[in-house]
Amino acid sequence: MLGRGHKNKMAKHSVTTTINGDETEFNCDTHNTLMDVLRSELHMTGTKNGCGTGDCGACTVIMNGRSVNSCLVLGVEVDGAEIETVEGMAQGGTLHPLQQKFLDHAALQCGICTPGIITQAKAFLEKNPDPTETELRFGLAGNLCRCTGYDKIIRAVLDAAAEMRANK
Amino acid sequence: MAGLRYEAPNTVDAAIGLLSEVAGAKVLAGGTDLLVQIREEMIDPDLIVDIKRIDETRRIEITPDYVKIGAAMTGAELGENEELAAMWPGVIEAVELIGSWQVQGRATIGGNLCNASPAADSVPAIIASGAKIVVAGPQGVREIPAEEFPKAPGRTALEANEFVVSLVLPVPPKRSGDAYLRFIPRTEMDIAVVGAGVSVSLNEDGTCASARVALGAVAPTALLVKDAIDALLGSKLDDVTLEKLDKAARDACNPIDDKRGTIEYRTKVAGVLVRRTAAIAWERAQKQNG
Ligand SMILES: Cc1cc2nc3c(=O)[nH]c(=O)nc-3n(C[C@H](O)[C@H](O)[C@H](O)COP(=O)(O)OP(=O)(O)OC[C@H]3O[C@@H](n4cnc5c(N)ncnc54)[C@H](O)[C@@H]3O)c2cc1C
Numbered sequence: 001m002l003g004r005g006h007k008n009k010m011a012k013h014s015v016t017t018t019i020n021g022d023e024t025e026f027n028c029d030t031h032n033t034l035m036d037v038l039r040s041e042l043h044m045t046g047t048k049n050g051c052g053t054g055d056c057g058a059c060t061v062i063m064n065g066r067s068v069n070s071c072l073v074l075g076v077e078v079d080g081a082e083i084e085t086v087e088g089m090a091q092g093g094t095l096h097p098l099q100q101k102f103l104d105h106a107a108l109q110c111g112i113c114t115p116g117i118i119t120q121a122k123a124f125l126e127k128n129p130d131p132t133e134t135e136l137r138f139g140l141a142g143n144l145c146r147c148t149g150y151d152k153i154i155r156a157v158l159d160a161a162a163e164m165r166a167n168k
Numbered sequence: 169m170a171g172l173r174y175e176a177p178n179t180v181d182a183a184i185g186l187l188s189e190v191a192g193a194k195v196l197a198g199g200t201d202l203l204v205q206i207r208e209e210m211i212d213p214d215l216i217v218d219i220k221r222i223d224e225t226r227r228i229e230i231t232p233d234y235v236k237i238g239a240a241m242t243g244a245e246l247g248e249n250e251e252l253a254a255m256w257p258g259v260i261e262a263v264e265l266i267g268s269w270q271v272q273g274r275a276t277i278g279g280n281l282c283n284a285s286p287a288a289d290s291v292p293a294i295i296a297s298g299a300k301i302v303v304a305g306p307q308g309v310r311e312i313p314a315e316e317f318p319k320a321p322g323r324t325a326l327e328a329n330e331f332v333v334s335l336v337l338p339v340p341p342k343r344s345g346d347a348y349l350r351f352i353p354r355t356e357m358d359i360a361v362v363g364a365g366v367s368v369s370l371n372e373d374g375t376c377a378s379a380r381v382a383l384g385a386v387a388p389t390a391l392l393v394k395d396a397i398d399a400l401l402g403s404k405l406d407d408v409t410l411e412k413l414d415k416a417a418r419d420a421c422n423p424i425d426d427k428r429g430t431i432e433y434r435t436k437v438a439g440v441l442v443r444r445t446a447a448i449a450w451e452r453a454q455k456q457n458g
Contacts, residue, residue: 003172003206013174030172030216033203053204055357057270066244066273072203073274074196076174077218124269141356142268 002031002074013076019044020088028075035059035070038085046086046115050144057143060116060123061085067123069142086115089122097160097167098122107156109147117143121157129165133158176218180304180333183217187329188306190215195331197225197240198274200267201283217331224333225278228252234339236302239278239332244269246277256337257452258346258365258445262293265350268357278332284318285359287385291318292365293348295382295392299337305330315382318389343370343377345452349445350384351437353428360385361429362437364417364445368400370453376400381413381446386421386438393420396442405450413446414439 016025019042026041038044038061050058052071059070062084089096098118101107108114117140124131124139131139136157145153173190177183187193193215196202205211219225225240228249235255237246243263246252253260266275266289280290281301291314300311306329314335317325326332340346346367352358363384371377381396395416403409423434 002203003209003212030174031206052207054200054267054271057268060270063273066242067270068273069200069270072199074174074199074203074216077176077196077199077220120269138356139269142270 001029001036002033013079015076015079017078017080018082020084026075030074030076032075033071034061034063034073034075034078034083037075038070041075044085044087048112048115050112050116054142055144056113056116057120058113058116060119060143062119062123065123065126067120084119084122086119089118096122097163098125098157101156101160101163102153105152105156105159107149107152109145109149113143113145113147117145117153117157121160125157125161125164129161131158131161136161172213173215174218175215176221178221178223180222180224183219183222183331184304184306184329186215186217187331193217195219195282197276197279197282198242200271200275201279201285219331222333230255230339232339235337237277237335237337239281239334240276241278243267243272243275243277247272255340256293256297256346258348258367258449259290259293259297259337262290262348262350262363262365265289265348277335281314281317281335282324282326282332284320284322284324284389286318286321286388286390287360287363288390289348289350289360289363289384291390292363292382292384293346294335294365295390296346296348296365296367296380297337298367298380299335301325301332302334302336303330304333309333311336315390315392320388340367340456341369341377343372343453343456344368345449345454345456347445347448347452349441349448351441359428362386362434362441363390364438364441366442366445366449368446368449368453370450374404374454376403376405381417381442383417383420383438383442386423386434388422391420393417393442395419400446405446410443410446414443417442 048058050056054069194213225238229236299314350360350363379400384390399412421435
């Protein structure tokens with residue numbers, strides 16, 4: 001929640017949006033960010049709450065095809081938008097290649113940065129399916145890993161990208 | 169007790185009406201500064217006016233005479249417009265330096281300008297381009313030269329209930345080029361210690377026909393540096409010119425001392441950075457035979 005909650009008592013909004021392909025309606029106050037709505041209202045806790053100021057990327061979601069920090073988007077702003085979160089990546093019991101490669105490469109330690117990084121990597125690879133390591137490192141510069149396990153993350157994403165290209 | 173209102177009007181007039189209705193109402197573009205300021209309780213507005221549903225703020229218009237960029241266009245969107253990037257590569261590289269991919273998906277050119285940080289990356293490049301800022305308010309529409317727009321840290325030339333609708337850039341003549349460089353201690357995700365924007369147009373003989381030079385992060389606002397422009401005019405960017413340019417940039421500095429750089433350091437870097445930026449703008453101008 002942004003700023004002082006006391007002000008928001010009379011400002012309820014009814015919002016309709018598409019989340020991971022499903023039409024979703026929710027109510028929110030102006031102060032509620034998209035991250036608040038996802039986690040507290042819709043109980044989609046895959047999107048993590050890190051810094052709340054756009055620095056760490058733990059709350060990354062894809063909005064109308066572009067990755068954004070959901071802590072810096074108001075819930076009310078997503079009326080009519082299409083949102084993708086980490087919950088939408090696995091197809092049934094099959095993990096997305098990015099998710100599978102994170103497991104294969106042990107590219108996570110505490111795991112709090114992982115959903116944001118996987119989501120950002122997906123958005124990045126859609127624009128740049130065959131990145132150099134340097135391009136990828138810039139592409140993930142908005143995601144901080146507090147365990148500092150960056151190298152394995154880079155290996156996992158590059159490997160997933162190769163697999164995704166091969167499966168095209 | 170009033171609630172925090174949110175409105176997303178579809179027209180410029182409706183937005184002005186809303187801004188006029190509630191004292192201290194805040195314009196919302198990409199929210200990458202505004203929502204951080206609300207979260208940190210630096211501001212506590214009663215109304216947020218989201219301008220992203222107003223058509224004029226959300227388009228790029230390229231005509232033979234001018235280029236008009238909607239204030240609420242994001243860095244990511246501007247970077248994907250190849251025609252614009254070919255005309256004003258320096259403006260686009262400056263806009264694209266703002267934040268991460270996630271920030272790029274939201275942060276707008278108008279928001280960078282209106283937030284009025286002395287270190288805002290796009291502002292020196294916008295000033296160097298010779299842009300005019302198109303502002304709408306209760307009194308109608310007016311245009312402000314970009315260099316007169318930032319007034320102090322966090323303060324702009326906007327009067328009460330006005331907002332920025334678009335930016336108008338000239339179409340560069342033949343043999344023109346612009347560039348923006350910033351110096352940061354890291355390689356990404358940091359605030360400029362110095363930012364330099366240069367645009368030049370060359371004569372057929374390779375001498376400088378017109379130029380604009382702007383610096384960021386070395387004074388309370390981004391600056392248009394007149395002496396640096398005079399140093400370039402008529403020259404071929406030889407060593408003597410570069411030395412004059414360097415000195416003019418250093419003389420224009422009035423920086424702060426902070427953890428990112430001392431006054432002495434920022435001043436020295438400003439001279440070096442402006443030389444490098446001018447060299448890139450020059451090279452682009454030489455390649456651009458129109
Ligand atoms: C993680 C992170 C990294 C960042 N990195 C950089 C960086 O490298 N370089 C840099 O320069 N900045 C950086 N920023 C700051 C910020 O992203 C930019 O200043 C951005 O361009 C602001 O645009 P916005 O659309 O998000 O503005 P908003 O937050 O929507 O608005 C900013 C301010 O301007 C006002 N405003 C916005 N649009 C208008 C308008 N059209 N008319 C009148 N007033 C208006 C708002 O009321 C508010 O006061 C960063 C921010 C974050 C969170």
